[in-house]
Amino acid sequence: MPGILSALREQYDTMHRKEKEIAGFILGHAARVVGMGISELAQESGSSTATISRFCKQFHFSGFTDFKVKLAAELAQPFAQQSYQDILAGNPLTSIVAAMESNHIRSIKDTTRLLDIKQLQKAIDALKNARQVDLYGVATSGLVAEDFYQKLIRVGTRSSAFSDPHMQITSASNLSAADVAIGISYSGQTSETIAALKCASEKGATTISLTKYGNNALAALADISLFTSTLEEGMRRGDMASRIAQLHVIDILFVGLVSGQFNDMVPRLEQSFNMVKKYRS
16 A cells, blocks of 8 residues: 555554554554544554654654545545556566556556645745755666756756765765755665765755655655655566656656746746757757
């Protein structure tokens, strides 16, 4: 199951005893929890209202009400009990095409449900005012960082994308409070990306993370945390649906940025397009 419940299952073994009691009750009685008050859940799970509030905030909700609203939205999805389709031996090509379509569409839907509009707006505002935007990511996340770099450069936003850990730190060490650093990592535990974002934070830059939903080191470090769905753990899928989910968020950030500065940025888009067309010919 995507989103909230899968994140609770995934991180259950690392939780403290009281957190496990709350998570265990939610996992076993998700539909009931949607209709409960915080005091009722505290009594049923053998916890306290203060512990439940901390638990919700630990999973990036503003409070228990926010948690219930998003849990209800997840449970309302008709595909909530289905699994992402893995790569199987000897599948006919028609089945492969259908499976890829299903996985990618679902990754976008799952991620959209997890998006926090306030956090998105904060990220867009930070990008709008940034002197320099650094993008950090390795492997597949490095490709996503490169995609955002190519978008930003087309509208004249001074930016750089780095996959090399040494270059990430080198660039981050020269940032300031006028700059933005974005760390991209599906797991949120990529040590190189964490180090680069930490360095950028120490230099005063506004830091943004893009990770799978749940508790992780990169999201905990960032000033602004954005999430994709927790959707593929199997080694055979090769980061396909997760890459689509990351690109979905990047596209939202870019369109939000351009839309908010339409009269300024659209002419830049047109200019870059026309100049590339002229010199490529």
